Amino acid sequence: MTKLSRSSQIILRTGVARVAILTGAMLLGMTSAFAQVAFEQPEKDYKGxxxxxxxxxxxxxxxxxxxxxxxxxxxxxxxxxxxxxxxxxxxxxxxxxxxxxxxxxxxxxxxxxxxxxxxxxxxxxxxxxxxxxxxxSPKVPLSGEDKFTLSSEKLSPGLYQIGVSEKSNAVFVTSAVGRPPVKTSEILKLDPETLKVVARGKPADAKDGGVHAVYGLGVDDAKGTVWVTNTRQNTVAVYKQSDLSLVKQFEPGLAQHARDVKIDEKDGKAYVSQVGEPEVAVFDTNTLEKLPSVKIESKVRGEKFSPASIDFDPISGKVFVISLSTNEVAIIDSVAGKVDKVLPVKGGLSTIGIAYDAADDRIFVAGQGSDNLLILDGKTGETLHNVAVGAGSLNVTFEPVKKHAYVSSRDAGTVTVVDANGKIVANLPIAPFANHVVADGKGGVYAVNKSMNPDDPNGDRVTLITAK
Known part of the structure; x- marks a missing residue:
């Protein structure tokens, strides 16, 4: 190490002293400036x-x-x-x-x-x-349209969800327009090939001057009925598959902000997600009575599980519920009527859509806030694949023939087809506002989208997607 001369040491000490004095002066000036900042009374009724x-x-x-x-x-x-x-x-x-x-x-x-x-x-x-x-959001280009056949039909305004009945050889769609009192809403029965309307069902009148508008939809082939959620009235209703006549309109308040409904045909139960409430409402499909709800406790400290989409596996009797608020999956044992386990969804934000592949025990999750599809191990919850699919990924269905997941991304206006290894097979145009998807179990997938305005020729359509 080189030893400094005495004069150099004096110069160095002087320089350090000057720096210290300057720094002190600057801090004193900053402190003085900070002290002079006005701390007037903050706004008390901020509503911006x-x-x-x-x-x-x-x-x-x-x-x-x-x-x-x-x-x-x-x-x-x-x-x-x-x-x-x-x-x-x-x-x-x-x-x-x-x-x-x-x-x-x-x-x-x-x-x-x-x-x-x-x-x-x-x-x-x-x-x-x-x-x-x-x-x-990620920009995911359109691709693979040549691998699929897309046929569509324009229907009623405000399409929401779609379901398939093997027993009736029919497709059912819900629609609703506007805010309460909602006066335009109906349930439609379609020919599964031509997509033409073969029957229409009108919701029951509501006390607010509108109707019990229909949103979520679940098909019960064991009873020949269709269950729908009346989100605005916090309840559900049941219609006949044959002519869409109303079987029962449940009273308001039985299922808070009811979103999805899935049917366990074997045990005769209808499971209804309640957005914002940490439980899933349960109804008896035989007696058409309300049963005790299944409560779900979040594993995230200080947070509340908020059920969004539901999927049901008839083989294992398990109900899969995704939480919009905590990015978790709850797995319910349908026979026991209680939660089996709650798994974290790593890599997801505002998780909202869910589907299950029983053959390979895989859970598919759509993250609306993270614009992605997450493929999870059904036992451990480990994220196996994280796939960017487009802005506002909203719902997902699993197509068992080709073993592909189909994700509807509302903001991107696409349905993205992803294989079991997390590879994008196709990114299909279902614009605008791709809303819901459901597989028919035979290789086809039905998708519905919403419209940008009443005159939009591309909106309010149901589309049948089949692989070539």
Whole structure:
């Protein structure tokens, strides 16, 4: 080690002292500046809302794209800034108009990574800070359309879910339009090949002046019925498969925010998911009476399991339930009437769709927030494959003949076909707003989509997808 001369040591010590003094002065100045920041009373009744999305309506947001910013419920004239960390995303921010609203845009960099980002919303006069989320989706190109035959038919507005009856050789579809009181809703019976309507069922009148609109759908071939969820009234109803006449309209409040319904034909039970409630409602398909619900406890500390999609395996008698809030799968023993186990879904965000492959014991999960399909080991819950399938992956069905999973991605407007090894076989155009998919067990898959507007020629269609 080289020894410094006495003069060099003096110069060094002097320099260090100067740096220390300068640093101290800077800190003192910063402390003084910080101390002078005004801490006026923060806003107590903050109701501001900021929505972020693609500047092109109905399209997902990709890297390099333009972000649309819309705000409402702010104070007239209030300044609003959007930050990623300490970096402002708009040079001058936004100013609320006399109605407390504003609109604006900013552009994403071309190399922006796919993912969901928490952004900070700040206001002045009065001050407040909030968090909003920005999601950048993967761009999955269309492919493999030449491997499939697609035939479609335009139906009623507001299609939701679809089911297949082998016994009746028919397809059933639910539809509903608008918010309560919903006055436009029906259940349809289709020819499985031509997709033409052969019967229509009208929901029962509701107390709010509308009808018991139908959304989720489950087919019971043992009883020759179709079960539907009346999400708006927090209940369910049963219709005959033959002519879609109403068998029973259950009273409101028996199944909170009822979404999906699946039938255990052997044991005579209907399982109904209740979004936001940590339990699955159960009904007796013989007596048409409500049974005790199956409670599900989340393994995530401090969180509540929120059932979304359901799948049922008639061989094992197991019910598979996905949680929208905690990214978990609950497996219910139908005979015992209780939860067998709860598995985490690693790599999923806002998990909402689920399907099960009994032959290979694989669970397929659609992550709406993570834009992916996750293939899990049915015993351990280990994530075997994580496949980017498109923006807003919503529902999934397993087609046992080819052993393919079909994923409907609402925002991307696609149905993605994925093999058991996590490889994309095809990415098919079912735009706009691909909503629900179901396999017929014989190699075909039915898909329904929604429309962008009442005059959209491509919306509100049912499509039969068959491999060539």
């Amino acid at each position: 809302q900021v929505r972020l999305g693609s500047a092109t309506r109905g399209q997902p947001l990709f890297s390099g794209g333009e972000v649309s910013v819309q705000g409402q419920n702010f104070k007239p004239g209030q300044k609003v800034q959007l930050l990623k960390g300490a970096v402002a995303l708009s040079e001058n921010g936004f100013t609320a108009d006399q109605e407390g609203k504003f609109e604006g845009k900013f552009k994403l960099p071309e190399n922006a990574a796919v993912g969901t980002y928490p952004l900070i919303v700040t206001t002045d006069s009065p001050y407040f800070a909030d968090i909003t989320k920005l999601k950048i």
